[in-house]
Amino acid sequence: MHNEGLGGWPARRARMTPGRTALVFGGKSVSYAELARRTTRLAAQLRRAGVEPGARIAYLGTNHPAFVETMFATHMVGGVFVPLNFRLTAAEIEYMLGDSGAVVLVYAPERAAVVRELGELAGLREIVALAEPAPGERDYEPWLAAGEDTPIDLPVRLDDTALILYTSGTTGRPKGAMLTHGNLVWNTYNLLVGVDLASDEVTLISAPLFHVAALNQTLLPTFIKGDTSVLTSTWDVDVCYDLVEEFGITLMFGVTTMFAEFAQSPRWADADLSSLRTVMSGGAAIPEPLIRAYQERGLVFCQGYGMTETAPGATFLEAAESTRKVGSAGVPVFFSSVRVVRPDLTDVEPGEPGEVLIKGRNVSPGYWQNPAATADSLADGGWFRSGDIAKVDDEGHLYIVDRVKDMFISGGENVYPAEVENAIFAHPAVAEVAVVGVPDQRWGEVGRAFVVCRPDTALTRDELREFLRGRLAKYKIPVHLEVVERLPRTGSGKVQKARLREGFTGTPEN
Structure with missing residues (x-):
């Protein structure tokens, strides 16, 4: 297969496990074989619309199978996927579409009002609505169904750009962090080394997929193993409890707010959570009392540290250490290196605070059309400057304590x-x-x-x-x-x- 990147994943997975359930959403299941067919048809339509390798395809909406299909279809034709934060205003979305030079926008019906507010975007060739398209827009399902399902295998290399993820910049304008196919593949490897994903995982994905953690720490590792991802469009505590019971959820990812609400629910004490093998968190330090609440409930709580630019895993606290090192962000992931340094870039002593630097194949090559920001993000030797302050204990475990930046x-x-x-x-x-x-x-x-x-x-x-x-x-x-x-x-x-x-x-x- 010529496509070394994510665009080859649907066909590879369908070849191995065609009948397994890939996605569950709204009570409907999609097998790996069906997902591969739909993705191929969508890719054919993108090519018919004039999408060439390197072109940017944007998606605006909550979690939905169409997000997954659009991403893989984009990568199948060698394009760059631009998932947009559905919470942003029209002005913010318009800037990102213009800056990325997106040629196709796929959007969900709940974002229709925002799309209607967008100004004229010269490079946008197609606007595709998941439902109720406006005049001149494509209707997602009929448009996809009209595509051919002849296999598409274009040459895509691991160092080709796969994603542009916008992170609000300290200068006031969002920056587009580029992640290559290789960044995503190596991050997936790092996750699989740190978490014992089995071949029967059922992963609940209720955090938004436009976030690097939900996409790269849950969806992609689950997909590559041929397991099942249960998608929800929003976070809802009771829905989460219902899905754990209905599908036997084995893996959950979330942030502090989600895990706090889950533990504070009246259902917490008596719910059957026996199927849950691992709960993972990232994005911000989790308070130790909350981690201990999960541990006392008999659940394995794993915490990691990273950012968009590191795809995102930089450090991870494995299950075996989750009690002894509670509150730690763990140690460097398998295929990456992490240093904590003084302002003169010399390594700190245990217990001494310093800035976190990261280097590895999961680290972004830079920011989209922003060489100045790219240069500013790198220290001597190509180390990525996180802007975060951490301490390291005498066993090499990191504890994030502050931020250099004001974010x-x-x-x-x-x-x-x-x-x-x-x-x-x-x-x-x-x-x-x-x-x-x-x-x-x-x-x-x-x-x-x-x-x-x-x-x-x-x-x-x-x-x-x-x-x-x-x-x-x-x-x-x-x-x-x-x-x-x-x-x-x-x-x-x-x-x-x-x-x-x-x-x-x-x-x-x-």
Whole structure:
């Protein structure tokens, strides 16, 4: 087979286990053979639409089999898949479509209103709706069904770009992190080394697939093993309990918010969770009491550390160490190297905090059309600079303690203050603004905005939130507002965000 990348996976898996169930969604099951046929037909239609190797195909919507089909079809024809965050506004989506140069957009009906708000995008050749297409758009199912199922095997190499995943940049504009087919394959290998996936796994995927962790830590490893992925369009505690019971879920992935809600459910104490072999978390450090709650329930809780640019696994805490090293992000994954360094790039001593550097075949080659950001992300020797601070114990286990960058994580979503600050600054009452993440029981962290108002103006929290609605995704909008007379600054004029996090006070919140 000429396709060395993910585009060859459906045919390879169907050849080995055609009758096994690949996906379950909405009570319907799809076998590996059927998934391969549908993916091939969709790929044929993409080629008919003029999609050539290297072209970008975007998907906007919640978890659905069409996400999986569109991704594999894109890779079958040598294209680059661009999964978009369905929580973003039309303005944010429009920027990403334009920046990536997407030629096809596939979208789910719940995102129709956002698509209708998009401006003219010169490079977009086809817009495909999963349901209720507008005039001029394609209807996904009939369009797919009209495609030929003749096998497609174009040459795709492991170092070809497979994904562009947008991460909000510290400059206020999202950056497109490129992941190659090789990055995804090697990350899958790393996951399979660290987690004992059997040949009868049933994986629940309720975290959004546009996130690197849900896609690369659950879907792809499950797929390559020929196991079953149960998809849900949203996270719902009761639905999760029902699916565990109905399908005998063996593997779950989630973030702090999801696992906290699951453990706080009235069903927690008495539910039959005996099928669950492994629960995995990533995206942010999980509080130790929550990990212990799962362990006391008899569940194996594995935690890892990584980011979009590392596809995402950089470190992993295997099941055998999950109790003894509770709270640790583990050790470097099998095929990667991790260092924790001082500002002069020398390695720290055990217990000494330093920045995490990562190197390996799972690490992104850089950012889409952004050589400056790519260069800034690399240290001498090609090490990727994470911007995260960790300590290492005397056995080599990492403990993430802080972030060099100001990014915080709210409900599993990365929030970059510079982007939020740019949006707030557009308000006519705002003279200065700084945003930090502060602890929150439900979401882990939420935004707190510190605003200096212009003379003879005022601003309330509700006014600000209304102003930002439509400009920013809901999870990016600060929950708290402090109107202050000044922002604390260093002698060089930089805002002292550490002081803001530590409780800097000004004029009381409106």
